[in-house]
Amino acid sequence: MFWKEDMIFKLDADREQEALALKGAKIFTPAENRPMNGWIQVPNTHAAKWKKYAEISMEYVRQIEVPKKAQKAKR
DSSP states (O other): OEETTEEEEEOOHHHHHHHHTSTTOEEOOSBTTBOOTTEEEEOGGGGGGHHHHHHHHHHHHHHOOOOHHHHHHHO
16 A cells, blocks of 8 residues: 555564664554554655565455455445
């Protein structure tokens, strides 16, 4: 997701720590004092790495299992 000049990625714990090591990266907090754990904001100064993290993020979310109850509610 693009957010105020930065990209936001849903990452697993290992990749989250890797991304947070980038200068300026942080846990995505769209509302004051409401961080979204697992979502990492990577600044545009690291735009060259965005494609890598987008691919990692897409693979990660494909593996997330949606509980059956939630799947029924979507129909």
